[in-house]
Amino acid sequence: MTPPGTSRVSTGTGIMSHFVNLNIVVPEAFILGGPGDHHVDIGSPIHLICVIEKSPQPPQYVFWYHNSKMINYDATRKGITVETDPSPRTQSKLTILDATEADSGNYTCSAPNTLSASILVFVSEGDTMAAMSRRKKSSSGSAVDVMLWFVILPLTTLTVR
Numbered sequence: 001m002t003p004p005g006t007s008r009v010s011t012g013t014g015i016m017s018h019f020v021n022l023n024i025v026v027p028e029a030f031i032l033g034g035p036g037d038h039h040v041d042i043g044s045p046i047h048l049i050c051v052i053e054k055s056p057q058p059p060q061y062v063f064w065y066h067n068s069k070m071i072n073y074d075a076t077r078k079g080i081t082v083e084t085d086p087s088p089r090t091q092s093k094l095t096i097l098d099a100t101e102a103d104s105g106n107y108t109c110s111a112p113n114t115l116s117a118s119i120l121v122f123v124s125e126g127d128t129m130a131a132m133s134r135r136k137k138s139s140s141g142s143a144v145d146v147m148l149w150f151v152i153l154p155l156t157t158l159t160v161r
Contacts, residue, residue: 027055029117038121040099050109052090059111062092067105099123
């Protein structure tokens with residue numbers, strides 16, 4: 001039995017073995033400043049830089065998505081530019097001028113044959129506490145509603161008796 005990664009060739013004088021090690025490298029993307037949240041003031045530009053590493057050939061293009069919608073060529077939102085510098089450590093720079101609250105959300109950079117990277121961007125007025133407050137309200141609102149039912153329901157059954 002021949003072990004994996006080994007090839008055997010039968011020759012007139014005996015058996016010759018050839019050992020092979022196979023290392024699989026998957027190109028990866030990451031966004032500078034990630035993986036946490038990125039906070040931007042309303043009216044300020046959004047600057048995101050995606051770095052692609054471990055790619056056998058530099059990607060010629062990188063796609064940027066905002067909440068699953070590709071924005072590289074979005075003609076409806078003015079002020080978006082993408083600059084990609086293909087190299088052994090490719091960098092793609094996304095710039096969105098004059099940020100509004102509608103620009104808040106998940107941003108993802110993706111290149112061919114590469115694991116993509118994402119970051120959450122919050123556009124708010126003045127401070128990061130407002131963005132965090134909105135995020136907590138949207139994620140915990142349903143839990144608060146459920147907790148209120150556990151308080152109100154027993155009270156209503158007591159008053160009915």
